[in-house]
Amino acid sequence: SQQGEEDPQALSIQEGENATMNCSYKTSINNLQWYRQNSGRGLVHLILIRSNEREKHSGRLRVTLDTSKKSSSLLITASRAADTASYFCATGGLGGYQKVTFGTGTKLQVIP
Amino acid sequence: GAVVSQHPSRVICKSGTSVKIECRSLDFQATTMFWYRQFPKQSLMLMATSNEGSKATYEQGVEKDKFLINHASLTLSTLTVTSAHPEDSSFYICSAGIGTGAIKLFFGSGTQLSVL
16 A cells, blocks of 8 residues: 555646645655656666664755655755656665655656 | 566466566566556556565465465566466566665566466
8 A cells, every 4th residue: 555645646746846745644764765757767766764864955945844744845946847657655675674655756747 | 777577568368377587687686576457547466476585475365376486596587377268368567676674676677468
């Protein structure tokens, strides 16, 4: 069963604006990851944040994690048309088991 | 970064035939690989976890006799859709993880299966 739910389901912004996507999950986690998927392609790993971390940065990406609220957010700053894709959060379970469960995804469109 | 190669990228077959999809880790050894299914505009649904040298672990609701998984080596896992039917048409994606604990997955480019 899917663990995470993302919101919004779809987001359309102008190039240069910031895009924020949220992810909520249900059970305790070891880590949370964000992936990007271009249409009809595999997923690309963007960033991983561990359960004991609150914020992480990678280039134009900023991820926050609030384990008390079981939620995470992905912020893409100064968006570009090339950022147009679907973004998924994925949660890694406890116990070191390599099972990652994906959320429902946010489809981002950046208009040039 | 690590590369996972998945073939074929697209396959069209007749109902009743079997289709094999390969997933290879090109520059690392993957003791565990994962197979997902994705319907249009939906998320990835984990079908099974493929472990090298042992039987795959299937998720609830996934028919193991329908979706045969073989992980014969540390770099290759295959998914065979047996006696395919139109409802099996979907996008299938494999991934391989590196490291225990914090797991970062590397994905194949996916296989679009269309069953006529």
